[in-house]
Amino acid sequence: MAEVRQRGDAASALLRREARAARGRLGLPLGLGLAQVILGIAQAWLIAGLIAKLLGYGAAGWPALGAVAALALVSAGLGVAQERALMATGEAAKARLRAAAFERLLAQGAEDNRGVGERAALVVDRIEALEGFLTRWLPAAALAMAAPVLVAGAAFTVDATSGAILLVAALLVPVAMAVTGIGAAQASKRQFAALDMLSGRFLDRMRGLPTLVLFRRQEAEAQALGVAAEDLRQRTMRVLRVAFLSSASMEALAAGAIACLAIRHGAVLGQNHPDPAGAIFCLLLVPALFTPLRAFSQAYHERSAANGAAAELAPLLATEPPGGLVLEEMPRKLVVSFQDVRLTYDPTRPPALDGVSFRAVPGETVVLAGASGAGKSSILRLLMGFRRPDSGRISLNGQDATQLTPAELRRLSSYVGQRAHLFRATIRENIALARPDATPAEVESAATAARVTDFAKALPEGLETLVGEGGFGLSGGQAQRVAIARAFLRDTPLVLLDEPTAHLDPGTEAEVLDSLRRLCTGRTAIVASHSRAAQRLGRVLEIAAGRVAGPRMAGE
Ligand SMILES: Nc1ncnc2c1ncn2[C@@H]1O[C@H](COP(=O)(O)OP(=O)(O)OP(=O)(O)O)[C@@H](O)[C@H]1O
Missing domain, CATH: 3.40.50.300 (P-loop containing nucleotide triphosphate hydrolases)
Known part of the structure; x- marks a missing residue:
């Protein structure tokens, strides 16, 4: 039990250290993400004016339609720039981590008793899983905190009750995720363990294939591999179940927020609402609110996967490369x-x-x-x-x-x-x-x-x-x-x-x-x-x- 807790602590410490190291490079993608949220609010405002016009309330015209199209283009451009900045951050972090892990594996050399497949999985798959934490989870978590404040703030300027509805919906998201995501990290760790088992066994048996064929063991080995693959499938399904549950809870919250706003502003259809464009604006803010929250929910799975990967990587990365003296010059003769x-x-x-x-x-x-x-x-x-x-x-x-x-x-x-x-x-x-x-x-x-x-x-x-x-x-x-x-x-x-x-x-x-x-x-x-x-x-x-x-x- 104490060992499990220690592994968990080591994994959290590794993730915190990596988050600190990546902080400098995440500023740009975060700024771009915030800009997209602001553009989303502006678009909602313009579209609200256009819909109000269609319902016979306002005076919005072609310039507003042009502005919506222009904002959509700019927003798409920002999305591409953000993705590129995140990819660059992820690649830099992965290269650094792989160099460190590889250095440690080389230092342990022949004395490392992990199988070849397991060592390869550490350097390739586990570090890949950490990328999701750095480039999806961290920015998504920061945006999930900032975006609701901006969106609910915008709604407040029009209607305080709508602002409050949006804020409460946003605050319920982490609660729903915590409830549906219980056990996600554990499921991820089990999935990784099954993956290791399968890849280690597969590599080992592939290397000894001629021996297996000579002893007619290929059928039995294929069955054993089938069992390991089935175990991996079941564990993967468990991880996916958690992921589906948390996205379903997100959709339920979004639907709830729309329903509350619809009840609040239902009079807009009855032609006697005091601020029809404002009411439509509040309704259109729901997607702007939930887009970053949805990204946050999806990235929650990345965080669980990264936790599982970090628990396995941390002991390797914690080993200090052995110290000692360095020779001033190579001796020609040696006793x-x-x-x-x-x-x-x-x-x-x-x-x-x-x-x-x-x-x-x-x-x-x-x-x-x-x-x-x-x-x-x-x-x-x-x-x-x-x-x-x-x-x-x-x-x-x-x-x-x-x-x-x-x-x-x-x-x-x-x-x-x-x-x-x-x-x-x-x-x-x-x-x-x-x-x-x-x-x-x-x-x-x-x-x-x-x-x-x-x-x-x-x-x-x-x-x-x-x-x-x-x-x-x-x-x-x-x-x-x-x-x-x-x-x-x-x-x-x-x-x-x-x-x-x-x-x-x-x-x-x-x-x-x-x-x-x-x-x-x-x-x-x-x-x-x-x-x-x-x-x-x-x-x-x-x-x-x-x-x-x-x-x-x-x-x-
Ligand atoms: N990594 C290891 N972990 C545990 N025991 C080991 C390890 N490597 C060697 N041993 C044990 O240490 C003893 C000496 O092993 P060593 O490999 O030095 O023998 P050797 O004389 O070179 O044998 P061979 O001629 O078969 O290569 C053996 O009993 C062996 O089982």
């Missing part, structure tokens, strides 16, 4: 030392690292061997700054590594994992990703060093061949060589390799190891590997249950 390092992921389970000590000097390759789950990758994760040790000391050239920002720590190392991820881009662009400011010659020399050029020569467009999703398929060994080329291009003093030859046949493994040996030469290298062949890269440290079990000679 890595672990002293009694402990790391626990889950306090209910034994520690992943339980007092690990070792040292690796420049030019040396330390191979971490040991059974699956022994803690090899955890050592690499610490060196990449994705985790901080619970105790002990990790030093780089004698300096405490935990004092550096994680990003700075990552600047010192190049990493090659089990499977290189290739983006949909050319081979050249995929390599240059490691150092976008590299010259074409530098990229080519990295490609040569990693033997990418050997296979790229045979491809139709060489290094310019498009690879990755939907592009030319590379074999596992070729993709690993692209990853090694990235490491060559980065040219860092520390090289971290995590099972770099897993999934490769012995022949390809030998070729990849040959490139890796050259990559490690002259640098400090730490390699986690089960492979006997990879263990010949250097000094082997046996890791067992989070401890260094002892050194082994290469090839032992």
Whole structure:
């Protein structure tokens, strides 16, 4: 319960902060909205004169008709300008929020245990939902307060009772909305949760589609997706029901206001009203009063949706990007030392690292061997700054590594994992990703060093061949060589390799190891590997249950 309240508080705080940030940009659209209300009142005045003339009371003529048309044109122009100003405000806010959310997701990196679909939904859909709050709800709420005062004030100048009727109708709107909108925020939150479930599951199953087909699970999965989609439909209908209810209450109030005014001014049709044009004016003010109130009611739904989205975004945006020192210059050589390092992921389970000590000097390759789950990758994760040790000391050239920002720590190392991820881009662009400011010659020399050029020569467009999703398929060994080329291009003093030859046949493994040996030469290298062949890269440290079990000679 306390947690739910905390999430609600965090969501409100986020929305307040965003409202403050957007305030400066909302002045123009608000001013334009107010101008439209005033034009609406003027139009009602002119049209009232024209209708009175038709009923045989007044003297309004063609100039009044021309003025009504001109005001309608100006009002439409103002509407377009207002919409554009609101869109610009929304786009600026979304760009800022997306950059902040993305920065935090990147800082959490591999350690973020949210699914890919959920992370994508946070950055795309949730921030989209906040736009409605900033560009619909905030201006609509401000106009819903100012417009009734202007409209009722105009009615007062003609007839105090009509002014009072309009004012009371306007004051009843928030009451009706509060009654019909009870539970709207909760319904919205549930709708988002169902949407997350569905999109996360869909993405996950799409990625594993070949496996599902192989195991003939496609029917069962389609049914499970159907159930999740049905759940989303029901929750969406609940949200819509609330929205329909609140607009129905609005229409009832507008009808009530017209009815009261009609009773008050019914004599206008009996040809004995003291101010027929004024009476018609009061009746025509009802649309002018309810247009901004209707926008307010519709935006109420946007506010509920934004509340649901903010509750999910707030914890992410509240995480401070990790602080720390920044290196004055990149060291050419690096001595890595672990002293009694402990790391626990889950306090209910034994520690992943339980007092690990070792040292690796420049030019040396330390191979971490040991059974699956022994803690090899955890050592690499610490060196990449994705985790901080619970105790002990990790030093780089004698300096405490935990004092550096994680990003700075990552600047010192190049990493090659089990499977290189290739983006949909050319081979050249995929390599240059490691150092976008590299010259074409530098990229080519990295490609040569990693033997990418050997296979790229045979491809139709060489290094310019498009690879990755939907592009030319590379074999596992070729993709690993692209990853090694990235490491060559980065040219860092520390090289971290995590099972770099897993999934490769012995022949390809030998070729990849040959490139890796050259990559490690002259640098400090730490390699986690089960492979006997990879263990010949250097000094082997046996890791067992989070401890260094002892050194082994290469090839032992
Ligand atoms: N994010 C995590 N949350 C909880 N426990 C984790 C996490 N990552 C690893 N562990 C646990 O920590 C222990 C060490 O894991 P680690 O990945 O370092 O092993 P490893 O030796 O690299 O294994 P492998 O050779 O299979 O990759 C394992 O028991 C593992 O289950």
